[in-house]
Amino acid sequence: MTDQRLLARITYDPDIFGGKPIIRGMRISVESILSLLAQGESAEAIIDDHPELEPDDIRACLAYAHAVIAHDSLDAVRRTRQAT
Structure with a gap:
């Protein structure tokens, strides 16, 4: 499944x-x-706990995180370092 279909x-x-x-x-x-x-x-454990989820839902979350980080990666790293 493409990232666009996952993100949908x-x-x-x-x-x-x-x-x-x-x-x-x-x-x-x-x-x-x-x-x-x-x-x-x-x-698999997440889906076992939430049977309404599908494997592509988990992949969609990862694709979403990637899309966010791809646009804001340096700021995310800086904020994480400043918080510690």
Whole structure:
């Protein structure tokens, strides 16, 4: 699946998590999936815990993170270093 098709799975709704990016209109945020992955959870474990998710939803979160970082990578690194 192309990045564009993956990114189409990421939506926004001002009534859900204050408009943060979510997966296919569900009450599951991209942020929460990325956090679980960063903590070492596997995509399979996340899907087991959230059976409404599909493998492409996890890939969509990663594609979204890549798209954001590709546009703002240096600022993200600087902010992370300043916070420590």
